[in-house]
Amino acid sequence: MPERASRRVVVTGLGAVSSLGTGARAFTEAIREGRSGVSPIRSFDASGFPYTFAGEVHDFEPEGMLRRLRTDRWGRSSLFAAAAARLAVSDSGLDPGLLSASRAGSAMGTTLGESTVVEALTGQWVYQGLKELDPALVRQAPASRIAVAVNAELGLTGEAHTVATACSASNYTLGYAFDMVRTGEADFMIGGGADSVNRWEHAGFYRLGALAESVCRPFDTHRSGILTAEGGVALLLEPLEHAVARGARIYAEMLGYGVNCDARHPVAPDPASIAECIRAAHRNAGVRPADIDYICAHGTGTPTNDATEVKAVREVFGAELPPISSIKSMIGHTMGAASGFGALICCMALYDGFLPPTANVTEIDPALGPGVDCVPGKGRPASPRIVQNHGFAFGGNNAITILGRAA
Amino acid sequence: MNTLAAVTPLVITGCGVVSPAGVGLEALAGALGGAGHGTADLDAIGGEFPPMPLAAIPDLRVEDYLGKKGVRSLDRTTRLALVAGERALAGLGTPLTDADRVRTGVVIGTSTGSVRSSSEFSRETLVREKPYLVRANFFPPSVMNFCAGQIAIWNSLRGMNATIADGRISGLAAVRYARNAIAQGHIDRALVGAVEELCPQSAWGWYVSGALAPAAAVGEGAAMFVVETPEAAAAAGREPLGEVLACEVGTLGMSGLRRGLATCVTRTLERSGVPAESVTTVSLGATGLRGLRAAEEDAVRTALGALPRHQIRTARLVGETFSASGALQIASLLGAWRAAGDTQETRETRDTGDTTDSVALVTSIGDDGNVGCLVMRRPAVETAALPS
Numbered sequence: 028m029p030e031r032a033s034r035r036v037v038v039t040g041l042g043a044v045s046s047l048g049t050g051a052r053a054f055t056e057a058i059r060e061g062r063s064g065v066s067p068i069r070s071f072d073a074s075g076f077p078y079t080f081a082g083e084v085h086d087f088e089p090e091g092m093l094r095r096l097r098t099d100r101w102g103r104s105s106l107f108a109a110a111a112a113r114l115a116v117s118d119s120g121l122d123p124g125l126l127s128a129s130r131a132g133s134a135m136g137t138t139l140g141e142s143t144v145v146e147a148l149t150g151q152w153v154y155q156g157l158k159e160l161d162p163a164l165v166r167q168a169p170a171s172r173i174a175v176a177v178n179a180e181l182g183l184t185g186e187a188h189t190v191a192t193a194c195s196a197s198n199y200t201l202g203y204a205f206d207m208v209r210t211g212e213a214d215f216m217i218g219g220g221a222d223s224v225n226r227w228e229h230a231g232f233y234r235l236g237a238l239a240e241s242v243c244r245p246f247d248t249h250r251s252g253i254l255t256a257e258g259g260v261a262l263l264l265e266p267l268e269h270a271v272a273r274g275a276r277i278y279a280e281m282l283g284y285g286v287n288c289d290a291r292h293p294v295a296p297d298p299a300s301i302a303e304c305i306r307a308a309h310r311n312a313g314v315r316p317a318d319i320d321y322i323c324a325h326g327t328g329t330p331t332n333d334a335t336e337v338k339a340v341r342e343v344f345g346a347e348l349p350p351i352s353s354i355k356s357m358i359g360h361t362m363g364a365a366s367g368f369g370a371l372i373c374c375m376a377l378y379d380g381f382l383p384p385t386a387n388v389t390e391i392d393p394a395l396g397p398g399v400d401c402v403p404g405k406g407r408p409a410s411p412r413i414v415q416n417h418g419f420a421f422g423g424n425n426a427i428t429i430l431g432r433a434a
Numbered sequence: 435m436n437t438l439a440a441v442t443p444l445v446i447t448g449c450g451v452v453s454p455a456g457v458g459l460e461a462l463a464g465a466l467g468g469a470g471h472g473t474a475d476l477d478a479i480g481g482e483f484p485p486m487p488l489a490a491i492p493d494l495r496v497e498d499y500l501g502k503k504g505v506r507s508l509d510r511t512t513r514l515a516l517v518a519g520e521r522a523l524a525g526l527g528t529p530l531t532d533a534d535r536v537r538t539g540v541v542i543g544t545s546t547g548s549v550r551s552s553s554e555f556s557r558e559t560l561v562r563e564k565p566y567l568v569r570a571n572f573f574p575p576s577v578m579n580f581c582a583g584q585i586a587i588w589n590s591l592r593g594m595n596a597t598i599a600d601g602r603i604s605g606l607a608a609v610r611y612a613r614n615a616i617a618q619g620h621i622d623r624a625l626v627g628a629v630e631e632l633c634p635q636s637a638w639g640w641y642v643s644g645a646l647a648p649a650a651a652v653g654e655g656a657a658m659f660v661v662e663t664p665e666a667a668a669a670a671g672r673e674p675l676g677e678v679l680a681c682e683v684g685t686l687g688m689s690g691l692r693r694g695l696a697t698c699v700t701r702t703l704e705r706s707g708v709p710a711e712s713v714t715t716v717s718l719g720a721t722g723l724r725g726l727r728a729a730e731e732d733a734v735r736t737a738l739g740a741l742p743r744h745q746i747r748t749a750r751l752v753g754e755t756f757s758a759s760g761a762l763q764i765a766s767l768l769g770a771w772r773a774a775g776d777t778q779e780t781r782e783t784r785d786t787g788d789t790t791d792s793v794a795l796v797t798s799i800g801d802d803g804n805v806g807c808l809v810m811r812r813p814a815v816e817t818a819a820l821p822s
Contacts, residue, residue: 179685191578234569
């Protein structure tokens with residue numbers, strides 16, 4: 028690829044559809060207060076499960092948010108994605124007509140795609156037979172619909188990638204979106220992710236022994252696992268120069284990212300590989316460990332993840348760990364959207380000046396070693412300049428984004 | 435804001451393909467000239483299929499390629515992709531070193547992972563006495579990136595590991611995604627491709643959808659490619675099988691597939707820096723699909739003035755393979771070039787440096803409005819030669 032003048036890339040629009048509210052502002056206020064979005068499961072009959080809590084979005088009304096999509100033709104994850112993207116564009120103040128006439132596209136992350144559609148089809152298979160599959164539902168099943176929904180809602184004609192790199196997927200999309208805008212392949216990109224709470228994932232995590240009963244407490248001595256969760260998140264990336272020229276509100280500058288793969292185990296994470304991913308992200312962003320003021324952790328709340336993550340961070344940062352917190356303590360694990368929500372809260376932390384908290388912490392696990400500041404309880408006023416956002420996944424798929432305060 | 439510059443080519447230096455023609459490029463190329471697929475051996479796959487034409491990989495002995503250890507627990511999607519990946523790496527003129535593998539990524543196109551794995555796991559939550567009495571080890575394969583993760587584990591590939599679910603254009607989208615990762619220095623090279631398994635769940639989905647043309651089969655297959663820069667390939671002494679010029683994808687077809695794909699083809703040729711007249715081959719994708727077939731061919735006619743002299747219709751042989759279609763189309767093209775490489779006529783053409791017989795399009799189109807085009811160039815003799 029010919030070397031072209033590399034453009035600086037900024038985040039100018041944020042969209043969130045979450046268990047803690049709709050819109051980046053409502054979401055951020057709830058996070059700063061350390062509120063919980065977790066509640067008894069309503070989206071499927073959870074009565075047969077020992078654990079029945081999740082981070083569901085109960086008040087999602089896509090009809091009121093979407094302008095182009097016919098909501099009866101799309102699955103829940105696609106609607107989450109499209110709604111978040113619409114919110115991000117509205118938030119950015121960018122003219123939607125200019126956006127759709129530009130070289131613009133989307134990359135959206137997901138773990139289980141249109142899982143509720145697949146479950147509905149499975150129900151038809153089990154109770155009526157495969158002959159009776161509803162063609163309208165079959166059309167909604169491919170995971171590709173998630174990014175396609177974003178392009179369809181916004182009238183974009185650029186690429187529409189659904190990146191199914193499980194729980195680090197949103198960071199994959201943000202990295203790709205960053206490269207596209209930076210190199211001039213695109214003038215605007217939407218990055219983010221979407222997933223839906225569903226029975227199959229709830230059962231899977233329960234059987235893996237990774238599910239918490241009702242409270243997710245990352246970094247705590249008594250942490251017991253994740254809570255499944257859902258939502259949609261979108262970030263609008265645009266060239267700095269363009270954002271400045273139109274007088275846009277700039278939440279943050281995207282500085283770079285790193286991705287790698289453990290290539291060892293389908294489920295168990297590898298600290299040395301995660302440390303290497305952190306270094307790759309720092310190299311790509313042109314920053315040093317000492318520059319990082321905050322880490323938005325993958326922080327699932329399983330005993331293994333948090334111990335592995337802190338170990339990896341320690342390997343790169345030495346004795347001086349930056350504050351490291353997990354918003355999954357409040358919204359649960361939103362899977363393919365998780366690192367997108369992490370990126371969104373990083374942008375808000377840089378813009379508003381605070382550190383997001385880890386809720387539900389009563390005792391920071393001494394086994395994690397000294398100096399772990401997980402910002403327990405509520406958000407803390409601060410002036411972070413450069414922050415780092417973690418996303419790890421099944422398959423050993425690590426992805427880390429680096430964001431900086433707008434200059 | 436500005437027009438896009440021409441792209442620097444990448445090269446494909448390894449190719450592995452598993453299709454209803456069997457394992458390998460030669461099998462695919464040979465069968466493409468023949469009568470089409472035989473009767474599918476559905477016993478090896480299992481389950482109740484709809485009454486419609488099906489194209490399955492015959493007699494696939496995965497153990498021959500992967501060994502016996504750890505194979506039994508893998509789903510068909512992962513097995514197909516692993517065999518294709520193993521073949522692609524095993525066929526490299528110079529194998530990858532351990533250091534190379536740290537800087538090698540995996541980018542794989544998929545529809546929804548293994549449709550069978552996810553729906554069967556989902557089914558367990560309904561048919562077991564309690565919904566949570568599912569088998570834990572069947573959970574990771576129900577997640578879409580399981581296959582890419584396994585490819586990395588089996589081959590110790592530690593670079594970027596991406597799963598691209600872009601529907602019918604997944605194969606081309608994976609190439610585009612990998613190109614960026616290589617160009618931006620995240621990885622040095624990638625094992626890129628796409629996979630689709632034949633299973634009752636998706637076959638019935640096609641059956642009830644009415645999307646297939648009469649007599650068109652639902653198929654399966656996987657094709658994986660080693661993609662790297664020409665410089666890296668030359669330094670390692672790996673001979674290019676094909677040069678990847680521009681690859682453009684997008685939802686240009688949402689307000690009209692014909693016009694959208696035509697625009698995409700024109701743009702891809704521009705970014706490839708080759709004139710429309712130089713295109714002599716098109717590897718088409720939507721051959722088995724009602725409506726889309728005509729849209730795809732019309733779009734190519736609109737962009738080029740006429741269909742190129744040679745047309746490759748991979749789906750006639752392998753069936754409709756959805757997310758794997760683009761990768762299998764690339765494999766068919768490479769296979770056709772390899773087969774033609776043995777003829778005197780072509781060799782003379784190549785010796786004169788005449789490139790008119792060496793540029794091909796691979797097109798992809800989906801009913802969701804996604805379209806894609808990849809321009810491939812047959813390597814010139816000079817670049818194909820091994821360094822001393």
